[in-house]
Amino acid sequence: MTDADLIARVLSREDQNAFAELVRRYQSPVRAFLARMTRGDTHLADDLAQETFVKAWRKLHTYRGGARFSTWLFGIAVNEFRNVARQRKELALDELDDVAPQENQTAADSRSQLHLDLTEALTRLHSGERAAIVLCCQNGLTHEEAAQVLDCPLGTVKTNVMRGKEKLKRWLLGYQDYEPA
């Protein structure tokens, strides 16, 4: 059953099973995105993700179907994160020090180490860069979709993706030798 079918069932019959299926489909990308945005605070990320889906339930009648459902959901998730970030200074801190997280390390010595380094490096990105990278490079959104989600100009998204990747390359010393599994 497509997303559109499920949404139609929710709207016409208030079918909770159909909405549960939508939650099951999108809980992983939404929770993972929010975990990145909260710098690994999975409890907060899950609270925000829960609120994201509750808002989606309440506002589903406003979803026009012009954008992918995932894009619409990510938009709500970004707003939830921004609301919390306004109140919590540690989240509002944008870029941490622009230095390599493992500066003393000569090279990442293993695949798992490189993954750990990437997790750490992502937390150090400017939140705009981190959001753009996670949306575009991990969740497959187009730059246009990411601009819509983040409510910012297309050029800003492109710049943030480019700058973010440049920083990751600079910080991840072992990435050049990386071969996808």
Next chain:
Amino acid sequence: MNQPEKDDPVEALLQEQNQYVNDDGFTARVMGALPRRRHGAWVRPAVLLGAAAIGSVLAAWWLPWGNLPPLDWSAVDSLDFQALMPWMSMLLVAASIVWAVVAALQWDD
């Protein structure tokens, strides 16, 4: 549309690290937290909009628009509330109607 750069190791690393997050009861928690949908949720904004429309008609009909004293700017400067009272009343009525219309149109259950 931006295509993933297949030869970019950083992008490959990012995609590989994008692992599935197990549900672990998350969906059940969300479903338990859903507010009950209210049948006829349109009624309250419709009532508010109707009341605003009726208020507008009554205001247009009954308020003494033609008998308003000319606005005395010196009274504004000196904050002479007695002289400004008719205008303030009109302003209050107009603001109430505008507020009611905006609230009805932006009603979010």
